[in-house]
Amino acid sequence: MDKYEEYGYAVGCQAVETEEYNYKRQAPATNCVPDDSPECVSGTWYSLPGACPHKTLYHKTDECEEQYPSAKCDHPDGSLTCTYNVRYAGQVELDELEGIPDYEKWWVDEDGPTGNIEYEKITDDGNGTAWWNERHNEERCNSRMAQVIALFGKRYPDLPDNLPDPPCL
Template sequence: TPPTSAPLGGAAAPNGTQGEPVGADCAMNSGCADLGITGQCCPTADGTMLGCCSSLEAAAPPALKPVASGPGPIMTTYMYRVANDEDYPINGVNMANLAGDMWYLHNEVVRACPRKFGITRVLRYKVTMKATPELYSSTNHENFAHLCHFDSGKCTGPGNSLTDYTRYGYAVGCDRPSTHVASYKGATWFSMPGACPRLTFASKKHYPACKYQDPGGECKKGQAWSKTCTWRKEYAGEVSLKELTGVDATHSWCHQGNYEWKDHCDCGRGTSFWNGKRNHAKGNERIDKLRSLFEKKYPSQPADLGEAHCPFGDRNR
């Protein structure tokens, strides 16, 4: 049985409703209007399951601003993603700039020994992206949507993310995490909407046809910029965490009483690389080391492509 969360441009069968639906319900329901759904189906309270409406909703959907005369400028930057030794498709994921990846490593990964998710390396991609005219006009000429949190390939929120993909296209999103948690100034996260953002990787394998109705924003070769072509990527190398930190953080290393970083002392045992999580100077040193390792390993590639400015998050971050 296919999943009950419907892809863009489609609607699932009526689900869990009682009584006879009113034919005009969907036309009057802002959630349905946002999704372009007509007839007698509309979203349930969670915004993803589709079923028959049981009442009218008087509120009209917010009006779109006039569409910009053209899309946003083409932007190219390096984005990074931590990974274990297995290769996974980049189909609905969050990525980051260098500072953002270091923030994530320090706050989420190295506090566990062995490391969370078995992370062993940092992957780099050259990403080229362009905001759609619809997004560009609605955000006063900003180049990003709000960040969508992807978990196993599925967009899990904020709640309006999937609706925004319908209204503005599958735009790259961004946000800046707090430097009060980990001092990596300029840290930025990005959301890269892939095909079928309503489904996890496992569900996408079971229902591959979803990509025809919910294609995502990654451009196919030769595809023109559009609401379904907002970003392109090229693999641009990787650096292992052993190269970066000098340790493997294996089971045997951890069982000897070592650890990379603990909050109670803001320090490691067997390594001092991560000491000083909220120390701005030390954070910069760690970022610089990772950047220099990429430069040394890939001398034919640019060391830096510049930063893509994210308008969201605390301005002081």
Template sequence: MLGSARWCLLLCLRQALAWQPWCTQTWQNCSSVRKCCDLSAACYEMDGTWATCMKTPCETGIHGKDPDPIRNRTNWTCRELLPEYGDQCRPGFVEDLTNGVKGCVRPTEPPLMTFYMYRATDWKKVPLSEGINAANAPGLMYYLHNEVAGHCPRKFGITRVIRYKVTTRATKELYADAQKNFGLFLQFDAAQCTNPRCKLMIDKYGYIPGCTENPHSIANYGPLGKWYSLPGQCPFSRFWEKNQTCREEEPGGFCKYPPTGERDCTFSIDWQGEITMDELTGIWNYDWWCKQPEHNEYDKLTDKGTWTNFWDGIHDPGKDAWRLARFKNIFAGKYPQWPSDLGEPVCDGTWFEGDKPPKIQAG
């Protein structure tokens, strides 16, 4: 009798848990359950009666293309609603308690945003005042997986990953345009901007950080991988072509903390630890290891390695999640004095009319 009652209790509890809406699906009403199932989405408020989980940054005002006739005529507040417990506003937003509901809104002036960026590099010293590209953790892991692993030696001689605490502030010109914190992502090769829109972007907004996102279709290192650009001194010249004259005329956006948002003071960078590729993959003395017969760190054709399985399954969500967790845990273990996470800003890069999203390239 007792066994039957216990079985019934467990069954009822299981059914209750199965039907409990712990999260809200994309484009569904998240007014009650404000945690989105897709970690790359956020719960944005239309008004006091309705909100939905959206992947793209919400634009305030009338959503004229919304197929719903009511939402089509309603001014969206675009407050980002947060779960009742635990969460804080992400960088670039401030807390708002309209109608007693905890939410986040963009401030009226360009905010300071502090978050982590990661950069894969060799053992050479990285000049932070030069133009560089960096990424968030998922974006960096995808880059290592897709571009670096499987070469002997590794592509670009990459041996380590550096973590930076980056603080940014948009220029008044950029923020006034549409309350944007990022501009167009600009590709830097040898510290030279190779994007044809680079000069137009800098002339219009100053030396602003840029951002773009990698879709889940290219790897499952979710939430969305982000790539950042930080325009430095002499952005139109390569390392060896830069001189004192161009450094004075084209100062870039790097400056001491806190960045002021002036056209030449949009970001500051602080070193916050680094890990080696050997620590990440568990392959010690890689230069020797990769030269051994039949050793291959990763093969794109077979989607696996030989004598190592660290990179096996680039589109396997479980394996990608495990690799990403290992990446973060190594940093957390080596540098317990610093937070393991500072939050993720919204990647709201400004586009010029007619532009297409940039394609991430190696380098």
């Protein structure tokens, strides 16, 4: 916890390993050196520190959450415990894109486990859905992203379907 006390609850970001997946940014990252590196066009994972960040979800106590509060606040000011704000901007369900109408029944039906699996990294395939197959195929990755953006646009036609990536410095 010394790092949190010294530096505060900074929002984290990390380029997605390009060897793992072939998702690309719509626009290259800013402040990326060298600018032709794979990380300049790869996707980004973000981490928003919540309360009691050093404990796993089911091991957080009220005492810990009080001692180490979330960095989410109404007006971020860069102080140790006020570094970000989020607003609900809609969501889409991947189950719909995967063709899974009832997730629980997709896993287990009246006869027991179905054998379905969304994706298996070793085989690069799913069973019961092929939506995630071929994680290294740039065309398939682009198609998945386009489907997500299209479904979001359908659900929330008054919201922008494309925003710039927050900087990851």
